[in-house]
Amino acid sequence: MTEPLVRPKRKDPLKRTRLPLSPPGARSRTALGLATAAAQGRFMLQVCQDCAKTIYPPRDACPGCFAPAPPFCDVPDGGVLLAVTTIRTSTDAYYRERMPWRVGTVRLDCGPSVVAHVHGDCAEGDRVAMSLKLDRSGQAAAFALPARETPDMADDKQLREMTCDPKFRRALVTDGRTAVGQACAKALSEAGCTIVFVGIADAWKPFPGEEALRKTANVEIVPLDLTNSESVGDLAADIGGRVDIVVNTAEHVRPGGIMARKGLVVAREEMDVRYFGLMRLAQAFGPALRFRGADGVNSAAAFVNFLFVHALANWPEFGAYSATEAACLSASHSLRAELRPGGVKFINIFHGPLETEWFQPLPPPKVAPSALARSAVDALKRGLEDVFVGDIAQDIRERFLADPKTLEREL
Amino acid sequence: MAGSDFSSADLLAFAGAVASGAVRVVDLTQTLAPEFPVIVLPPEFGQAAPFRVEEISRYDERGPGWYWNNFTMSEHTGTHFDAPIHWITGRDLPDASVDTIPPANFVAPACVIDVSRQCAEDADFTLNVAHLLAWEKEHGEIPKRSWVLLRTDWSKLPGRAYANMKEDGAHTPGPSPEAMKWLVEARDVHGFGTETIGTDHGQAFHFNPPHPAHRYIHGAGKYGLQCLCNLDQLPPKGAIIFSAPLKIRQGSGSPLRVLALVADE
Numbered sequence: 001m002t003e004p005l006v007r008p009k010r011k012d013p014l015k016r017t018r019l020p021l022s023p024p025g026a027r028s029r030t031a032l033g034l035a036t037a038a039a040q041g042r043f044m045l046q047v048c049q050d051c052a053k054t055i056y057p058p059r060d061a062c063p064g065c066f067a068p069a070p071p072f073c074d075v076p077d078g079g080v081l082l083a084v085t086t087i088r089t090s091t092d093a094y095y096r097e098r099m100p101w102r103v104g105t106v107r108l109d110c111g112p113s114v115v116a117h118v119h120g121d122c123a124e125g126d127r128v129a130m131s132l133k134l135d136r137s138g139q140a141a142a143f144a145l146p147a148r149e150t151p152d153m154a155d156d157k158q159l160r161e162m163t164c165d166p167k168f169r170r171a172l173v174t175d176g177r178t179a180v181g182q183a184c185a186k187a188l189s190e191a192g193c194t195i196v197f198v199g200i201a202d203a204w205k206p207f208p209g210e211e212a213l214r215k216t217a218n219v220e221i222v223p224l225d226l227t228n229s230e231s232v233g234d235l236a237a238d239i240g241g242r243v244d245i246v247v248n249t250a251e252h253v254r255p256g257g258i259m260a261r262k263g264l265v266v267a268r269e270e271m272d273v274r275y276f277g278l279m280r281l282a283q284a285f286g287p288a289l290r291f292r293g294a295d296g297v298n299s300a301a302a303f304v305n306f307l308f309v310h311a312l313a314n315w316p317e318f319g320a321y322s323a324t325e326a327a328c329l330s331a332s333h334s335l336r337a338e339l340r341p342g343g344v345k346f347i348n349i350f351h352g353p354l355e356t357e358w359f360q361p362l363p364p365p366k367v368a369p370s371a372l373a374r375s376a377v378d379a380l381k382r383g384l385e386d387v388f389v390g391d392i393a394q395d396i397r398e399r400f401l402a403d404p405k406t407l408e409r410e411l
Numbered sequence: 412m413a414g415s416d417f418s419s420a421d422l423l424a425f426a427g428a429v430a431s432g433a434v435r436v437v438d439l440t441q442t443l444a445p446e447f448p449v450i451v452l453p454p455e456f457g458q459a460a461p462f463r464v465e466e467i468s469r470y471d472e473r474g475p476g477w478y479w480n481n482f483t484m485s486e487h488t489g490t491h492f493d494a495p496i497h498w499i500t501g502r503d504l505p506d507a508s509v510d511t512i513p514p515a516n517f518v519a520p521a522c523v524i525d526v527s528r529q530c531a532e533d534a535d536f537t538l539n540v541a542h543l544l545a546w547e548k549e550h551g552e553i554p555k556r557s558w559v560l561l562r563t564d565w566s567k568l569p570g571r572a573y574a575n576m577k578e579d580g581a582h583t584p585g586p587s588p589e590a591m592k593w594l595v596e597a598r599d600v601h602g603f604g605t606e607t608i609g610t611d612h613g614q615a616f617h618f619n620p621p622h623p624a625h626r627y628i629h630g631a632g633k634y635g636l637q638c639l640c641n642l643d644q645l646p647p648k649g650a651i652i653f654s655a656p657l658k659i660r661q662g663s664g665s666p667l668r669v670l671a672l673v674a675d676e
Binding site: 202203204205206223225227228229230231263265266268269 | 446458463571573574576577
């Protein structure tokens with residue numbers, strides 16, 4: 001049985017904050033395929049296309065028939081925990097301060113046996129669900145989970161190291177004026193956040209949903225305008241050390257291609273809200289997040305960013321907006337690398353058109369703000385990095401992976 | 412106006428009066444700050460940029476011995492001046508942009524119409540000709556080439572009450588079409604100034620004609636001032652307004668420092 005997490009006490013101000021350390025992060029280029037799978041929450045191993053052998057650990061050629069470059073494929077995640085042991089000491093600085101640590105050998109239904117991190121509720125001989133998790137160095141780690149959900153399963157100490165569970169953490173939702181922002185505030189509150197700070201720009205402008213937002217449990221309204229560096233800096237000065245999860249819900253959706261518009265006023269607004277807003281947030285909140293990556297039960301955990309899926313491939317009907325989103329996607333890759341030394345994840349939630357005002361003329365399927373918020377919380381709980389929500393986002397992703405040029409012409 | 416009978420000695424005496432405090436200098440300008448409301452149009456229209464500051468350096472690695480900022484904003488952010496070219500009715504007038512307006516027009520006397528009591532009771536207070544005639548009965552006719560400044564005490568309200576945005580638009584006081592037409596045509600005023608976000612009433616889009624302050628003032632080549640403050644420190648008559656906008660080529664307006672010179676009786 002997992003010992004349920006206890007709400008952490010307020011931090012002792014006389015104690016030094018422990019610096020975040022990373023588990024060993026070196027992997028071969030081929031082995032990064034596991035991290036790619038882990039980032040999406042998929043269980044993928046190499047499967048030889050010639051002899052159908054499932055391969056682990058990753059190889060440059062099939063160890064059975066020597067066929068080159070076996071691709072990563074989704075494989076069944078079931079297995080049996082053959083043996084488990086508890087490590088009590090280590091020469092590795094990261095693991096040393098996290099001992100004891102359970103590891104075991106799992107024989108997978110799909111063939112190979114793997115050495116894995118083992119959840120506290122898994123006993124020798126049990127059926128387990130194998131998963132790939134991103135560890136604090138951003139690399140894939142094989143993690144054996146109970147085959148069926150157990151009470152307080154997410155509170156397992158080892159599992160929580162790999163996830164960004166909102167429980168007992170403090171989140172900042174950057175724009176509470178948007179439907180997505182309000183849905184995120186609600187979802188994070190329900191997921192157990194101790195405090196959900198919700199940013200409101202231009203408090204002098206009323207907005208729909210304001211009353212319900214103010215009544216949401218654990219929500220604290222804070223002044224925050226992502227287009228104003230001073231405002232972002234002021235808020236970080238106040239609460240930067242108490243924010244464990246940043247969820248950027250700022251949006252500025254406007255239709256139109258680039259030539260379809262006259263002048264740059266709207267484009268500047270898009271870039272200011274989305275791209276520069278992301279930079280302002282990262283500069284103001286990023287350093288404290290990275291510093292507090294190992295700060296106890298409510299350590300800094302994640303930066304969540306919503307992206308229009310046409311960041312991958314421009315959709316000319318929303319051409320200027322797509323370009324802004326592409327800039328944000330590129331920035332997210334830099335920020336992911338910059339946050340990694342703190343063990344803080346940068347989560348991109350890709351979406352197509354939403355059930356919101358600025359996508360009103362578009363036909364379904366559209367993603368409801370509540371569904372998007374649920375996906376964000378799910379990504380935090382599972383420790384994912386890249387999530388594609390809804391049919392359109394998944395479709396665009398698949399077509400992009402198949403061939404970016406063809407997709408460009410199709411759009 | 413005084414001509415040759417006004418000497419440099421008079422100017423020096425004036426400077427001395429400013430220095431001694433015999434002439435008070437009242438700052439009618441709101442501080443430029445990011446949180447100060449700007450006019451909001453329906454989202455499908457272009458929007459005026461609010462005031463924003465980016466530090467260039469502050470005695471740090473970006474510039475060890477000096478502090479300075481970049482700032483951005485629209486021509487109509489904060490306490491600002493409206494040139495005739497701002498409105499379609501003034502688009503063909505000569506000398507109608509901030510760079511071509513004769514500089515003497517940046518100095519003019521002001522009449523201050525105090526309707527603060529009415530506005531405290533009614534955010535939709537509309538200035539009518541009757542109010543202006545009542546003011547004239549007490550203080551004499553509004554002279555030609557005078558600013559007419561509408562004192563509403565609106566500048567004392569906090570942000571949300573100041574903008575007072577409701578589902579049907581802003582509810583802030585301002586002039587009726589008849590009052591604006593009368594000020595421009597019957598009194599040939601220099602311009603019209605307010606404490607609210609714009610020179611027009613919050614609901615002026617629904618007036619007939621709409622936006623009468625902009626329409627009539629600028630159509631007649633006259634000027635607007637808005638987001639003023641400290642109008643309660645001015646006498647009803649006799650203050651001199653110094654209001655020089657930035658010299659922006661073809662500029663439709665500009666944030667500026669508005670100063671009033673007041674000689675206390």
